[in-house]
Structures are given as structure tokens and as C-alpha cells.
Amino acid sequence: MPSFKVFEIAGSGLSAQSVRLNTVASNLANADSVSGDPATVYKARHPVFQAVHAAVGAAAAQSQQGGAAVRVSGIVESNAAPTVRNDPGNPLADAEGNVYAPNVNVIEEMTDMISASRAYQNDVEVMSTAKDLMLATLKLGS
């Protein structure tokens, strides 16, 4: 039944956005986790979203459904260079007295968080509207 697809689609949106919120939380929590080795320092993570197509080609045209839902196809690590900070007093500092801070851009993460939060709210709104419509449909004729 096509109407129940709405819940599936909005639900996939919710889970994708919450993965995004999770990565933002992880990035912000680790924004200050310095390391003495540029290879092991925490790197900012970002999810990659992908549209899921229920059916392709002729089948999609016939079912009139087209794409359905979104999924997280993977989480990639940013390959921007870590920030080098000279801090000889830090116990993690390397031979030259440098520590390496993660390549997390806090401002970018905060805007990403707001965007994810708004998208999540949109999906919740869609779901709740669809629920109201379906309940109204069940009461049809009474």
C-alpha cells in the first residue's frame, strides 16, 4: 500500500539525520583531542547521504513511486591537514614540542547540526501529518 510508504520514507530521513547528528556530536566532543602523531589524530567525520530508488526504469514509471527513502551510504573522514600547535609542556608532544589538533571546524559543525536538526523536524512533521491523514481516512464515511 503506497500510503504506508510515507512512514518508511520519513523514517529513513529521521535515521539518516540522526546519524548526521551523531557524527556532529562525535566531532564536537573530539574537537580538542590532541595527539602527538599527525597520523593518529582524530579526523572530522561526515556521513554521505544517498537516495534509495525502490524500482528503476519501466517498473518505477508503472508504480508511479520513483525514488523512495534516503540512506547513509557511508561515513567519510575529512582529509584536511590537522592543526599543528607548539606546546612543549604537553605530555603528548612529539620531539619538536608539537601537538596535533583534529581538523574539526567547530563553526561548520554547529551549522551542520542546525541543518540536521531542521531536516529532522521536517521529517517528523511529514510523519505526523501523514498519520493524521491516515486516521482521517480510516474514519471515512462515519
Added chain:
Amino acid sequence: MPLNLDAYLGVHQDALKLYAQRTSVLANNIANADTPNYKAQDIDFRAVLAGTAGAGTNALPLATTNGAHVAGAGAATAAAGGGLKYRVPLAPSLDGNTVDPQLEQAAFADNTVRYQAALSFLSGKFRDLMTAITGQS
């Protein structure tokens, strides 16, 4: 002469099905608002409904899940009439996504109100029938 329920309910039942489909399509656009290279879609409502009306009674296409299934009367018109179409974006973003969240929200609200209108039309039709069956009591 027996009552033809399909004819009695008129265009509203087809419209209701289409609004339900459009709800899914718009929900999909909203869910993919941040997906790179996703292209926003919408149902060409007028074309599809005209296709179903032109073909006669109840002409939304039958779902053919198997190659051996026979296409229903309305299948050809609805598929050719274009059902799903891509939106022409006002300002596509750099990642190739053409979803405009405000536009989708407006379309979703519009679709919701129309769905409710179609529901209340149908409800009225059923109430009329009940009145005719039970008499004025």
C-alpha cells in the same frame, strides 16, 4: 438499475489515491533534502488525473509486478502522461541537489489540504448514501 459505486464516487476516489501517492513523493523530497545529486520530483497531477478520467471509470494503472501481468486500461495513459516529473529548480545547490525545502513544505501542506478536501467529499457521498438507505430518521 444497480448503483454504480465507482461512478457515484466520481473523480474523488482517483484524486484521493493520487494525493496519497503525491504525499509519498513529497515526503521523499523532504527526506532527501540534503542528499547530493538528488533531483526533486513531483507528480504532474493534472496530466495523470486527466489520463484516468479520459480512460473511463477507474483508471489508475494496475501495478504490474511480473512481466506476465496484463496492463490495465489506464496504464498506458498514466505512464505516457508522465506521472513523475523532475522539478525545475530555482537555485540548485552546488552538490547537485534541487530540493527547495520551503517549496516542498508548501507543496506538502497544499497536498494535505487537498487530501482532506477529497476525504470530506467522499465522506459526504457516503453520508448521502446512508441517508438514502436508512431514510430520514
